[in-house]
Amino acid sequence: MSALPRVPALAGLALCLCALAPLRGGAEERLRIDVRGGVARAVPVAVQRFAITGKVSAEQRDRFDRALRAGLEFSGLVDLVDREAFLDPVDSPRPLAQVIPCDNWRGIGADVLVQGSLEGDARRVRAHFRIWDVVRCQMQGAGGHFETAGGAEALLGRRLADEIVGRFTGTRGVAATQIAFISTRSRNKEVYLMEADGSDPRPVTRNRSINLLPDWSPDGDSLLYTSYRRGHPEVWRISRGRRPNGPLRDDGSTQIRGVWGPDGAGVALVVSHGPATGLYRVRPDGSRLEAITRGRFLDTSPTWSPDGSKIAFVSDRSGGPQLYLLDVDDRSVRRLTFEGRYNASPAWSPTGEWIAYQTQTQAGFDLYLIDPETGTTVPLVVHAGSDEDPSWAPDGRKIAFASARLGRYDVYTIDVDGRNLRRATRNLGECTAPAWSPWLAGGPETRSGRGEAGSARRYAARSPRAAESTDGSPGADLRADRPASEKR
Amino acid sequence: MRVLADTLFTDAGFPRTLALSAAGHLVVMGLLLSGLALPRIHSLPAPVFVDLVAPPTPPRAKSAARASAPRRVARHRPRQRVVQPVLIPRSPPPAPKARPKAKPKVAPAPRTPPRAKSAQTPQPAPPPTADEILAQLRARVSSRPETAQLEAPGVEEGRFDPLLARYQRQVLARLRANWTGVRAFQQHAGLRARYQVRLDASGALREVTLARGSGNPFFDESAERAIRRADPYPRPPRGALTLDLTFEPGGVF
Numbered sequence: 001m002s003a004l005p006r007v008p009a010l011a012g013l014a015l016c017l018c019a020l021a022p023l024r025g026g027a028e029e030r031l032r033i034d035v036r037g038g039v040a041r042a043v044p045v046a047v048q049r050f051a052i053t054g055k056v057s058a059e060q061r062d063r064f065d066r067a068l069r070a071g072l073e074f075s076g077l078v079d080l081v082d083r084e085a086f087l088d089p090v091d092s093p094r095p096l097a098q099v100i101p102c103d104n105w106r107g108i109g110a111d112v113l114v115q116g117s118l119e120g121d122a123r124r125v126r127a128h129f130r131i132w133d134v135v136r137c138q139m140q141g142a143g144g145h146f147e148t149a150g151g152a153e154a155l156l157g158r159r160l161a162d163e164i165v166g167r168f169t170g171t172r173g174v175a176a177t178q179i180a181f182i183s184t185r186s187r188n189k190e191v192y193l194m195e196a197d198g199s200d201p202r203p204v205t206r207n208r209s210i211n212l213l214p215d216w217s218p219d220g221d222s223l224l225y226t227s228y229r230r231g232h233p234e235v236w237r238i239s240r241g242r243r244p245n246g247p248l249r250d251d252g253s254t255q256i257r258g259v260w261g262p263d264g265a266g267v268a269l270v271v272s273h274g275p276a277t278g279l280y281r282v283r284p285d286g287s288r289l290e291a292i293t294r295g296r297f298l299d300t301s302p303t304w305s306p307d308g309s310k311i312a313f314v315s316d317r318s319g320g321p322q323l324y325l326l327d328v329d330d331r332s333v334r335r336l337t338f339e340g341r342y343n344a345s346p347a348w349s350p351t352g353e354w355i356a357y358q359t360q361t362q363a364g365f366d367l368y369l370i371d372p373e374t375g376t377t378v379p380l381v382v383h384a385g386s387d388e389d390p391s392w393a394p395d396g397r398k399i400a401f402a403s404a405r406l407g408r409y410d411v412y413t414i415d416v417d418g419r420n421l422r423r424a425t426r427n428l429g430e431c432t433a434p435a436w437s438p439w440l441a442g443g444p445e446t447r448s449g450r451g452e453a454g455s456a457r458r459y460a461a462r463s464p465r466a467a468e469s470t471d472g473s474p475g476a477d478l479r480a481d482r483p484a485s486e487k488r
Numbered sequence: 489m490r491v492l493a494d495t496l497f498t499d500a501g502f503p504r505t506l507a508l509s510a511a512g513h514l515v516v517m518g519l520l521l522s523g524l525a526l527p528r529i530h531s532l533p534a535p536v537f538v539d540l541v542a543p544p545t546p547p548r549a550k551s552a553a554r555a556s557a558p559r560r561v562a563r564h565r566p567r568q569r570v571v572q573p574v575l576i577p578r579s580p581p582p583a584p585k586a587r588p589k590a591k592p593k594v595a596p597a598p599r600t601p602p603r604a605k606s607a608q609t610p611q612p613a614p615p616p617t618a619d620e621i622l623a624q625l626r627a628r629v630s631s632r633p634e635t636a637q638l639e640a641p642g643v644e645e646g647r648f649d650p651l652l653a654r655y656q657r658q659v660l661a662r663l664r665a666n667w668t669g670v671r672a673f674q675q676h677a678g679l680r681a682r683y684q685v686r687l688d689a690s691g692a693l694r695e696v697t698l699a700r701g702s703g704n705p706f707f708d709e710s711a712e713r714a715i716r717r718a719d720p721y722p723r724p725p726r727g728a729l730t731l732d733l734t735f736e737p738g739g740v741f
């Protein structure tokens with residue numbers, strides 16, 4: 001047998017080797033990692049001081065700057081980067097740059113940069129702003145501006161703080177919202193109003209009677225509250241920019257409480273008839289009263305679900321105060337709480353997932369959350385002092401409540417995960433029954449960006465003169481722009 | 489030397505030689521019998537009794553355990569060689585196998601009947617305990633196919649890779665430490681964003697791709713910022729690497 005020719009054999013072998021060789025490089029190794037939750041770090045934000053143009057004074061700029069920074073800190077989601085650490089100037093450039101040195105800002109630990117300018121004069125102020133994501137090195141949304149009347153620079157700063165939070169979380173912040181509450185500062189129980197961070201408290205009512213249980217309309221334009229000014233409890237309504245309309249229903253009935261439902265749902269009214277107290281529904285103008293619970297029970301403290309299909313309320317139909325759920329359409333009722341002897345003051349979250357309520361303890365009350373679907377309860381505020389009257393912020397991330405932890409009742413705010421506890425009221429007597437406003441429909445006007453348009457007139461600035469108004473007439477304007485000289 | 493050899497082995501020197509030889513043998517025998525020439529054989533130390541109360545430990549740990557146990561050793565022999573008991577080493581444990589997760593039955597949330605105060609009404613069932621509620625929630629979460637995955641870090645396709653497991657832990661810690669603002673999303677149940685990230689052999693970030701969004705672009709962006717903030721990553725154990733990252737905010741409670 002003859003040997004194979006060498007050259008063709010070698011060529012064939014080489015061809016086989018080439019064919020067997022991989023067509024490309026070896027496959028890259030892959031690794032799967034599930035990242036569940038961070039370490040609860042806040043977003044580090046660097047805020048350059050806004051440049052001044054026009055006739056804006058340094059004092060106006062400082063008011064704006066303080067409110068902006070306070071509003072960001074109030075969110076609980078932001079850590080402000082110390083200006084001493086800036087590698088770039090503390091003041092915003094003028095004009096605003098189209099690009100920024102992202103490495104400089106990342107190098108000091110910032111994730112976000114806010115810069116802008118203020119222009120206008122003492123009567124009108126406009127804030128132009130840009131928000132940068134320095135990690136991805138791009139602008140976060142379009143730039144924009146807010147505008148408001150002179151003297152309202154703090155409102156401008158809070159509104160911008162809410163806008164910044166919204167651009168990174170999808171949900172606007174709540175620094176530019178308000179909290180109504182009851183205060184005994186004047187030795188009577190009057191309705192007061194303050195900004196969400198506790199600044200600028202001022203009275204809404206001055207009728208020297210007993211006023212209780214304020215509740216906001218869905219647009220934040222009106223308040224319902226219970227007043228004994230005519231000798232028996234009635235639900236009254238007061239609106240911004242107008243004198244009060246008086247009782248919601250002027251029928252002589254004993255109206256314990258009024259709670260506004262979502263748009264179109266009407267008002268849940270608690271009316272007492274003899275030994276029983278039941279829930280009713282009326283239109284926002286007080287017409288068309290219809291009963292929604294029946295029986296000789298004590299049914300009170302209604303709170304609406306965000307979609308208006310259900311109402312959670314307190315009833316003693318099983319012996320002691322417990323929470324119940326009512327279906328508004330078919331009027332079916334089922335019990336919700338089974339733990340604790342005394343559960344009260346339910347407040348349905350804006351997201352619909354939880355109902356906050358107070359449950360009795362040896363020392364008073366603690367605050368819990370309950371899932372309306374499963375009945376699962378979670379402690380929210382457990383403290384030696386009594387904690388009561390929960391009220392949700394419109395973002396569903398914060399709760400206002402009254403606490404006697406320091407001896408006297410004051411209004412506090414806390415994040416729903418238990419962080420960022422803040423005392424909102426100080427030296428205002430006993431402060432109870434907080435009611436957190438929705439996002440206010442009128443706000444600083446915006447022309448571009450993601451801000452919302454609104455009428456500045458409806459959200460009028462509180463001029464320094466208004467602080468001196470001393471009307472004694474029933475009900476004062478929510479913003480007290482002018483003395484309410486008319487009397488009913 | 490030759491003269492001596494000649495002297496010793498001639499006829500005249502033979503008796504002398506014989507005598508010397510015999511004398512030498514006698515001396516050696518005498519020494520042997522007296523024990524002076526033999527090396528001393530030290531007596532064996534008393535055996536060390538050790539009570540094994542834990543599974544066998546590596547030799548380093550065992551010597552430490554024996555060091556603390558009471559010993560009876562010969563005195564004044566600091567360099568004495570202690571005879572170690574011979575242990576048969578155990579075979580290494582088998583690698584953990586990937587167990588396919590059976591779909592657990594999700595028990596419905598128990599609805600306890602209303603608690604009645606009157607002595608005449610029957611006693612209602614007690615409300616579920618915290619452990620029961622947690623078990624239900626765990627069952628509900630683990631029933632989702634996305635979460636019914638291999639639990640052990642570094643376990644891929646049934647093989648345990650310790651290098652990869654260690655690298656996985658390092659990257660996970662780095663991502664969690666750089667994920668800011670996640671608190672804002674912890675109330676949103678079900679958010680899950682998937683990213684593909686390519687690292688080069690030095691650990692530098694080369695490519696970030698959103699493989700599947702959560703439906704919430706703000707959450708997706710926050711996860712991307714965490715990926716970019718964590719750059720540069722630790723050096724991968726075996727060259728360039730692709731990371732398949734899944735981000736979930738975790739719950740508030």
